[in-house]
Amino acid sequence: MDDSRPGTPPHVTPAVAAVGSGSTALLTDRYELTMLQAALADGTAHRRCVFEVFTRRLPAGRRYGVLAGTGRVLEQLASFRFGTPELDWLADERVVDDATLEFLAGYRFGGSVVGYAEGEVFFPQSPVWVVEGTFAEAVLLETLVLSVLNYDSAIASAASRMTSAAVDRPCLEMGARRAHEDAAVAAARAAAVAGFAATSNLEAGRRYGLRTIGTAAHAFTLLHDDEEAAFASQVRSQGPGTTLLVDTYDVHRGVECALAAAGTGLGAVRLDSGDLGSLAQEVRAQLDAAGAHGTQIVVTSDLDEYAIASLAAAPVDSYGVGTSLVTGSGAPTCGMVYKLVAREGASGELEPVAKASRSKVSVGGRKAAARRLGPDGRAVEEVLVVGPDEAVAGWTAARSAGGDPSLRPLHVPLVVEGEVQPGLTAAAGVRAATERHHASRDELPRGARRLSADEAAVPTVELRLG
Amino acid sequence: MDDSRPGTPPHVTPAVAAVGSGSTALLTDRYELTMLQAALADGTAHRRCVFEVFTRRLPAGRRYGVLAGTGRVLEQLASFRFGTPELDWLADERVVDDATLEFLAGYRFGGSVVGYAEGEVFFPQSPVWVVEGTFAEAVLLETLVLSVLNYDSAIASAASRMTSAAVDRPCLEMGARRAHEDAAVAAARAAAVAGFAATSNLEAGRRYGLRTIGTAAHAFTLLHDDEEAAFASQVRSQGPGTTLLVDTYDVHRGVECALAAAGTGLGAVRLDSGDLGSLAQEVRAQLDAAGAHGTQIVVTSDLDEYAIASLAAAPVDSYGVGTSLVTGSGAPTCGMVYKLVAREGASGELEPVAKASRSKVSVGGRKAAARRLGPDGRAVEEVLVVGPDEAVAGWTAARSAGGDPSLRPLHVPLVVEGEVQPGLTAAAGVRAATERHHASRDELPRGARRLSADEAAVPTVELRLG
Structure with missing residues (x-):
C-alpha cells in the first residue's frame, strides 16, 4: 500500500x-x-x-x-x-x-x-x-457503475421528455427535497445533461458549474407581518429583477402587491398552486394591464412532462420541476x-x-x-x-x-x-x-x-x- | 470562524x-x-x-x-x-x-x-x-431535513410492507445497483429500520453495523469453464454453508451440481429467474429427495411486497429484494x-x-x-x-x-x-x-x-x- x-x-x-x-x-x-x-x-x-x-x-x-x-x-x-x-x-x-x-x-x-x-x-x-x-x-466495479448509471440515466431520461415538452421555455430543477441529499446533486447534474437550464441545488452548482436559481418560499412571506413587508424586503435585498412568490394568500392581490413593491420592472412572479394554466392567463393579463410586459411567469407545483405539455398554450415563461424529475417521472431507475x-x-x-x-x-x-x-x-x-x-x-x-x-x-x-x-x-x-x-x-x-x-x-x- | x-x-x-x-x-x-x-x-x-x-x-x-x-x-x-x-x-x-x-x-x-x-x-x-x-x-435546514426524511421514509414505508408480507421469513436488501450509490446506503439503513434482516451493501454494513450478505452472481459461473468448476471453487472458498446460484443454465442440473459440490450440508440455493413459486417447489422436492433437508431456498428477481405475498405458500426461506425496495415500490419519495x-x-x-x-x-x-x-x-x-x-x-x-x-x-x-x-x-x-x-x-x-x-x-x- x-x-x-x-x-x-x-x-x-x-x-x-x-x-x-x-x-x-x-x-x-x-x-x-x-x-x-x-x-x-x-x-x-x-x-x-x-x-x-x-x-x-x-x-x-x-x-x-x-x-x-x-x-x-x-x-x-x-x-x-x-x-x-x-x-x-x-x-x-x-x-x-x-x-x-x-x-x-x-x-x-x-x-x-x-x-x-x-x-x-x-x-x-x-x-x-x-x-x-x-x-x-x-x-x-459492477455495483458502483450500475448505481450511478441507473440513477442518473433514469433522471436524464425523464428530464429529456420535460425539456422536449417545454420546447424553448427553460426548465428549472428544484427537486432536492424529494430525493436523497446526494442523489439530488446527481439529479441536478443529469437534468442539466438533458437540457435543464438551472438548478436550485447549491452543491450541484458548485460541483458541476451549473447555474443556480431561487429566491423565496412561502415561509418568507409568512415570516413577515404581511405580504407588503415581505415583498418590500425581498426587493430591497435582491433588486426588482427578483422573482416574487405571489400565491401565499390571494394571487391577484399578491401580484398587485408585487408590482407595488418592485414596479413594472419586476423580474418574475412565481405561481406554486392552483390551476396553473388559467391562473397564468389571468396573471399575464394583470401584469400587462399594469404595464409590466417584461415581468415573467414561473410556474412550479408538481409538474411533470404532461403538465408541462398541457401548459404549452399558457403564457408561462419557465417551469420549475421537482418531485417528478428526481424520481424519474414514474421510472425511478433504469x-x-x-x-x-x-x-x-x-x-x-x-x-x-x-x-x-x-x-x-x-x-x-x-x-x-x-x-x-x-x-x-x-x-x-x-x-x-x-x-x-x-x-x-x-x-x-x-x-x-x-x-x-x-x-x-x-x-x-x-x-x-x-x-x-x-x-x-x-x-x-x-x-x-x-x-x-x-x-x-x-x-x-x-x-x-x-x-x-x-x-x-x-x-x-x-x-x-x- | x-x-x-x-x-x-x-x-x-x-x-x-x-x-x-x-x-x-x-x-x-x-x-x-x-x-x-x-x-x-x-x-x-x-x-x-x-x-x-x-x-x-x-x-x-x-x-x-x-x-x-x-x-x-x-x-x-x-x-x-x-x-x-x-x-x-x-x-x-x-x-x-x-x-x-x-x-x-x-x-x-x-x-x-x-x-x-x-x-x-x-x-x-x-x-x-x-x-x-x-x-x-x-x-x-429545510432542504437537508426534507431530502433525508423524504427518501428514507419512502424506503422504510415500502420495506415495512415487504417484511409484513414475508411474515417470519427474512427479507434481504440487495438494491444498491438500482439506486444512487449513496442513496443505496441510506436505503439499506431504512430497510433495516423496517425489519430487513441483512443487506448486500458493504458501506451500509460498515456505517450502521448491519449484517451483510452475498455470495456469487451469474458472472462467477460464466467465468469458469463449467458450473461444476464454479461451484467447487465457491465451496472451497466459502465452505459448504454458502449459497449457490443455480439458475445460470438449467436449474435442476444446477441443483444436482450444487449438491455434488457441497454435499447435503449445502447452506442454500438461490433462484433468480423464472416462475419462482413452482420452481421453489420443484427445487425443494429435489433437495429433500437428495436428503438436503437443511438446504434453504433464497429467491430474488424483481420481488416486491405482492410477489413476496404470492410466495407465502411456496417453500421459500428468504427473499432478496432490490429494485422495488430502493425505489419505494411505486412511491419513491414521501x-x-x-x-x-x-x-x-x-x-x-x-x-x-x-x-x-x-x-x-x-x-x-x-x-x-x-x-x-x-x-x-x-x-x-x-x-x-x-x-x-x-x-x-x-x-x-x-x-x-x-x-x-x-x-x-x-x-x-x-x-x-x-x-x-x-x-x-x-x-x-x-x-x-x-x-x-x-x-x-x-x-x-x-x-x-x-x-x-x-x-x-x-x-x-x-x-x-x-
Missing part, C-alpha cells in the same frame, strides 16, 4: 466521517468481494473478461433512454481504493480472507472502458458501457445490468458467454454499436455489431478511420488502461454531455419525442460479422 | 473532493440563503419560528407511512457548517452578500427539534418533526413538507401562521401529537393537539409526567438547544428505530397490514385545547 490512498483524515469528526470517508470502494455489494476471493484462489480472477452494461427494455411506453452518469463514475474511479479503514473493516467482519485483502490493498482499475458518450440516447440492448479487464478488476459477455477460456482465447436459463437471456460476445441514419440524417436503427472478437474489433477500427456516413459508431473511449480520458468529468463533462444529448435527440425520427406511450423510437437490430 | 470547521483536506485529490468535501451545508436550495439575506437585512431573521414537517397524504392506497432518516439528519447536523470552501464559492458566485456570508461563517443550529421516534408509523398531517429556532437557523406554522410577531409573541391560497392549505400553530389506543391496545386515532401555544406546551408537559395510558404521546426530543440527544445516531440509532417500528406496527389495528389499497389505517383528528 502506498501513501496516496484516501482514508478518513484525522481531523474529521465522526459525524463528518459518516457522510463519506473519501473512499468509494465499499459502495459495493458483498458478493463482488466473495466472488473475487474464490476466483483469486482458483486462478480465474486473472482471466481477461468483457462486461457489458445494457438494459433489456425501456420503461413502459418510453421511446428512448438517455445515458447519464458517465462523468460521475469516472470521477469516483480514482477514489475506488481500499484504504486502511476499508481493509480493517473487511478484516474485522471477515468478509474476505487475507489473500484477498492483500489484493484489494493494491487494487487499481487498470482495464479499459468504451461506452456511449454521456448524453447519448439509448435503446433496449444498447451496449452503453463495455468494460474490459481481468475478472478481478472488472467485477469489483434496469441496466452489468453482464459478463466474454472471458478468456482455458486456451487463453476470449470466448463469448451468456446466461441460458428460462428468462433473462443475454447475447454473448463483445459488441460494437452504431446508429444507422436515413437520407434525412435521422436515426433508423440501433445496430449491434456482433461476431468473432477480431471481426468486431476490425469493424470498429475501420469505422473510426471514417467510412459509411450512414452508420454512426456509438462507442467512445472512456478509460484506456486505467486512465480516464480527458474532458469527461466535472463541469466540462456535463457541458459535453449536454451538447451530445441535444444532437442525439435532434437525430431521432420525427415523432420520437411524442409523450404518448409507444415502442422504442427505432428498432435494435444485429449486424452479424463473419 | 474557528479551526474546527470542515473543509476539503489538502491531500484529497479533486476526484475524491467531488465525492464530498465533508460539509453538508450546500446540500441546500439556493432560496434558503436568499431568504436569509433579506431577513437578516430587515431584522426578521431573528424572529423565533416553529417549522413543522408533515405529509398531506400517503401514497395512493397505502395505510401508513414509516418515519426513517432521523438518525441520518442528526449525524449530518454537525457537518452542516459553512467552511472556507463553501463561503468562497458562495462569494464567487454572488449568491449572498457579505453580511450573510459573515452570518453563515458562524452558523450553528442552536435550536430544538422534537419529532416522532425514528421507526414510528405516521399518517397524513402527522407532525413528524417540529423544529424551533430563529428563522435564520431553522430555515437553512411528500413531506417543511412549513412555517408559527413565528414571533412584532409584539414578541409566537403567532400561528398558514398559507391560505387555493390549494395546499395548512393548519397553523405548533402542535403536539399522540396516538389514541383502544382497550385492546391497538391504535384508534392519530391525535393532533392544537391550540394556544401555552396550552399545547402544558398538554405535552402533563403527558410526559404520565397520565392517560390510552393516549400515547409521539414527540420525543431529538435536538435540545443545538445538542443532538444521545442514542439516536449510528448503529445504536438504527437498532432503536427497528425496535420502535416493530412495536409501532404491532399496535396498528388489525387489517392495517393488508397490502390491498385502502384508506389510512386510522383517521387523523384534531384535539383543540383552550
Whole structure:
C-alpha cells in the first residue's frame, strides 16, 4: 500500500466521517468481494473478461433512454481504493480472507472502458458501457457503475421528455427535497445533461458549474407581518429583477402587491398552486394591464412532462420541476445490468458467454454499436455489431478511420488502461454531455419525442460479422 | 470562524473532493440563503419560528407511512457548517452578500427539534418533526431535513410492507445497483429500520453495523469453464454453508451440481429467474429427495411486497429484494413538507401562521401529537393537539409526567438547544428505530397490514385545547 490512498483524515469528526470517508470502494455489494476471493484462489480472477452494461427494455411506453452518469463514475474511479479503514473493516467482519485483502490493498482499475458518450440516447440492448479487464478488476466495479448509471440515466431520461415538452421555455430543477441529499446533486447534474437550464441545488452548482436559481418560499412571506413587508424586503435585498412568490394568500392581490413593491420592472412572479394554466392567463393579463410586459411567469407545483405539455398554450415563461424529475417521472431507475459477455477460456482465447436459463437471456460476445441514419440524417436503427472478437474489433477500427456516413459508431473511449480520458468529468463533462444529448435527440425520427406511450423510437437490430 | 470547521483536506485529490468535501451545508436550495439575506437585512431573521414537517397524504392506497432518516439528519447536523470552501464559492458566485456570508461563517443550529421516534408509523398531517429556532437557523435546514426524511421514509414505508408480507421469513436488501450509490446506503439503513434482516451493501454494513450478505452472481459461473468448476471453487472458498446460484443454465442440473459440490450440508440455493413459486417447489422436492433437508431456498428477481405475498405458500426461506425496495415500490419519495406554522410577531409573541391560497392549505400553530389506543391496545386515532401555544406546551408537559395510558404521546426530543440527544445516531440509532417500528406496527389495528389499497389505517383528528 502506498501513501496516496484516501482514508478518513484525522481531523474529521465522526459525524463528518459518516457522510463519506473519501473512499468509494465499499459502495459495493458483498458478493463482488466473495466472488473475487474464490476466483483469486482458483486462478480465474486473472482471466481477461468483457462486461457489458445494457438494459433489456425501456420503461413502459418510453421511446428512448438517455445515458447519464458517465462523468460521475469516472470521477469516483480514482477514489475506488481500499484504504486502511476499508481493509480493517473487511478484516474485522471477515468478509474476505487475507489473500484477498492483500489484493484489494493494491487494487487499481487498470482495464479499459468504451461506452456511449454521456448524453447519448439509448435503446433496449444498447451496449452503453463495455468494460474490459481481468475478472478481478472488472467485477469489483459492477455495483458502483450500475448505481450511478441507473440513477442518473433514469433522471436524464425523464428530464429529456420535460425539456422536449417545454420546447424553448427553460426548465428549472428544484427537486432536492424529494430525493436523497446526494442523489439530488446527481439529479441536478443529469437534468442539466438533458437540457435543464438551472438548478436550485447549491452543491450541484458548485460541483458541476451549473447555474443556480431561487429566491423565496412561502415561509418568507409568512415570516413577515404581511405580504407588503415581505415583498418590500425581498426587493430591497435582491433588486426588482427578483422573482416574487405571489400565491401565499390571494394571487391577484399578491401580484398587485408585487408590482407595488418592485414596479413594472419586476423580474418574475412565481405561481406554486392552483390551476396553473388559467391562473397564468389571468396573471399575464394583470401584469400587462399594469404595464409590466417584461415581468415573467414561473410556474412550479408538481409538474411533470404532461403538465408541462398541457401548459404549452399558457403564457408561462419557465417551469420549475421537482418531485417528478428526481424520481424519474414514474421510472425511478433504469434496469441496466452489468453482464459478463466474454472471458478468456482455458486456451487463453476470449470466448463469448451468456446466461441460458428460462428468462433473462443475454447475447454473448463483445459488441460494437452504431446508429444507422436515413437520407434525412435521422436515426433508423440501433445496430449491434456482433461476431468473432477480431471481426468486431476490425469493424470498429475501420469505422473510426471514417467510412459509411450512414452508420454512426456509438462507442467512445472512456478509460484506456486505467486512465480516464480527458474532458469527461466535472463541469466540462456535463457541458459535453449536454451538447451530445441535444444532437442525439435532434437525430431521432420525427415523432420520437411524442409523450404518448409507444415502442422504442427505432428498432435494435444485429449486424452479424463473419 | 474557528479551526474546527470542515473543509476539503489538502491531500484529497479533486476526484475524491467531488465525492464530498465533508460539509453538508450546500446540500441546500439556493432560496434558503436568499431568504436569509433579506431577513437578516430587515431584522426578521431573528424572529423565533416553529417549522413543522408533515405529509398531506400517503401514497395512493397505502395505510401508513414509516418515519426513517432521523438518525441520518442528526449525524449530518454537525457537518452542516459553512467552511472556507463553501463561503468562497458562495462569494464567487454572488449568491449572498457579505453580511450573510459573515452570518453563515458562524452558523450553528442552536435550536430544538422534537419529532416522532425514528421507526414510528405516521399518517397524513402527522407532525413528524417540529423544529424551533430563529428563522435564520431553522430555515437553512429545510432542504437537508426534507431530502433525508423524504427518501428514507419512502424506503422504510415500502420495506415495512415487504417484511409484513414475508411474515417470519427474512427479507434481504440487495438494491444498491438500482439506486444512487449513496442513496443505496441510506436505503439499506431504512430497510433495516423496517425489519430487513441483512443487506448486500458493504458501506451500509460498515456505517450502521448491519449484517451483510452475498455470495456469487451469474458472472462467477460464466467465468469458469463449467458450473461444476464454479461451484467447487465457491465451496472451497466459502465452505459448504454458502449459497449457490443455480439458475445460470438449467436449474435442476444446477441443483444436482450444487449438491455434488457441497454435499447435503449445502447452506442454500438461490433462484433468480423464472416462475419462482413452482420452481421453489420443484427445487425443494429435489433437495429433500437428495436428503438436503437443511438446504434453504433464497429467491430474488424483481420481488416486491405482492410477489413476496404470492410466495407465502411456496417453500421459500428468504427473499432478496432490490429494485422495488430502493425505489419505494411505486412511491419513491414521501411528500413531506417543511412549513412555517408559527413565528414571533412584532409584539414578541409566537403567532400561528398558514398559507391560505387555493390549494395546499395548512393548519397553523405548533402542535403536539399522540396516538389514541383502544382497550385492546391497538391504535384508534392519530391525535393532533392544537391550540394556544401555552396550552399545547402544558398538554405535552402533563403527558410526559404520565397520565392517560390510552393516549400515547409521539414527540420525543431529538435536538435540545443545538445538542443532538444521545442514542439516536449510528448503529445504536438504527437498532432503536427497528425496535420502535416493530412495536409501532404491532399496535396498528388489525387489517392495517393488508397490502390491498385502502384508506389510512386510522383517521387523523384534531384535539383543540383552550
